[in-house]
Amino acid sequence: MNEILDAILASTQSDHGSPALGPADFAALPVPESYRAVTVHKDEAEMFAGQTTKEKDPRKSLHVDEVPVPELGPGEALVAVMASSVNYNSVWTSIFEPLPTFGFLERYGKLSPLAKRHDLPYHIIGSDLAGVVLRTGPGVNLWKPGDEVVAHCLSVELESADGHSDTMLDPEQRIWGFETNFGGLAELALVKSNQLMPKPRHLSWEEAAAPGLVNSTAYRQLVSSNGAQMKQGDNVLIWGASGGLGSYATQFALAGGATPICVVSSPRKAEICRAMGAEAIIDRSAEDYRFWKDEHTQDPREWKRFGKRIRELTGGEDVDIVFEHPGRETFGASVYVTRKGGTIVTCASTSGYTHEYDNRYLWMSLKRIVGTHFANYREAWEANRLIAKGRIHPTLSKVYPLEETGQATHDVHRNLHQGKVGVLCLAPQEGLGVRDPELRAKHLDAINLFRDAA
Incomplete structure (x- = not known):
């Protein structure tokens, strides 16, 4: 693993802005038999x-184990993970709610001999990554x-016709690192090659790893024809507008000519929304x-207020x-305050x-x-393109080492964080x-906004 890391760190920019090491150099690197996850x-x-x-408490259930490297199958890639991030599905997995994820892995394992690899007595979690491709199947x-990539978390088989107009409708659609094994909170990760997207070149590894799941989710939910189809001039009510999802929805609304009405739970979070450019803010706690x-x-009088x-x-x-x-x-x-003919779009x-x-x-x-x-691959690609x-x-506020992922997940579980x-x-x-x-x-202040707020 040290040899892989040394090669990545040595792959400094050339005069043309390209990595100094080529595909053959990375393909020649030996892949270890095991890795930390x-x-x-x-x-x-x-x-x-x-x-x-x-x-x-996720700190009690999350372990950093040495695990064997999985077999690489057709259409797959093995990625050296430089950084990842914690999503709410990491919290769900860590506290075994709404049910343990091992049921997902067992069902996936019955699909094919190749899928059987995922049905293990341990689950390697994580639905984001930024890293470098080591091997392709x-x-x-x-x-x-050697390609520097980020990964979105949609895993599909696409053997059914149902998924070919929108891959999210594939009957075998799963969230990588939540409903599959070999996720991104690890030194290596196994992904389908159609999960990969170019790493935004102006971001660090940890910044590039942060947007994937939430940025793509917010894009489909708010912008895409599969979601609310937001247009210029729309008023958009955004719950948790400084959080992991809401912070991207707020940015999409502002970038798309809409007016975000940001609902937050503290003056500190209200200030973050103002720093993003929002003006209409409701501190629901205050x-x-x-x-x-x-x-x-429920109390309809509060809806009216x-x-x-x-x-x-x-x-x-x-x-x-x-x-x-x-x-x-x-x-x-939400249903009450929406205008006549309006849309309530929900993802969680x-x-x-x-x-009710x-x-x-x-x-x-x-x-x-x-x-x-x-999001489907096209939506995730478009969302990543806007980042690039x-x-x-990115709305990254704090970074932990791999060994402290339990604490990072605890922070998200207890809502002690801002952004990602x-x-x-x-x-x-x-x-x-x-x-x-x-x-x-050009964008350093915006990149560091959530770090400064933290």
Whole structure:
């Protein structure tokens, strides 16, 4: 592994901005028999039995183990992972909610002899990476050893016709590192070659690893024809607007000529939204919105108060789009405040999966609820292209070493973070991997915005 890292670090820029080492050099590097990876263990899936979600501690369930390198199959690539990041699916995996991920791996393992590799008594997690291609399997032509890449987390088989207009509809669609094994929180990762995208050249390894999952998810949810189809002039209500998902939605709204109405939970998070360029901000804690009277009863008067506050910020207009992901806690309010003919687009339910809303405000006002989930390859590529052009920026706030991934995941679980939390895998320190310092210099304040806020 040290030889691989040395080669990557030695691959400094030439006068033309290209890596000094070529594909043959990287292809000649020996691949070790094992590598370090962050795992959960199948025999510990019941370790938190009887505890509430908040009581469950990822630091107890996440391990850094030495694991064997998996067999490389057709259409796949083995990547040396310089950096990764923590997503909410890392939290779910670590606390075995809503169910242990080993059921996903078992079902995947029944698909084919090649898929059987994923059904193991340990699960290597992580759905983001930035790194360097080491090996490619048969049938891979676009990517070569030595290519600097990021990976999106859509894993598909595409043997069914259902997925060929939108790969997210493939019956065998899975999220890599969550519903498959060999994820990105590791020194090496196994991906399908159609997960790979060019690493943005002006970003460090840890910065490039941060956007993947959340940036692509926000792009499909808000911009794509498969989501809300945001247009110039739209008012967009964004829950958790300084968080992992919401921070990208806020940037897409601003870049696309829409007006984000940013909902946050503290003055500190409100300041982050202002620094991104947003002006309409609601601190729901300061204004003490309580959408539920008790565990079973919502309070429509709070919906109305919330809607009134939105109109104060928009000059009397209701929102065209609600960017939903909290779920149960906010969904009733989201349906209520959307304008007639507007869209509530949802990609998650971090506060609970059972949503309740008054259907009169949906059907009689011709509103739409749209469900979206991650992104197809084209959407992920477009979202990454905007990062590479410096139009959208990573929201990385803090970086941990691989050994402290449990603490990083704990921070996300307890909402102690801003934006995204990164993890150094093979990279020995932060700040490495920048290939275009001129573009970086133009956007340095935006790149460091969430770090400065932290």
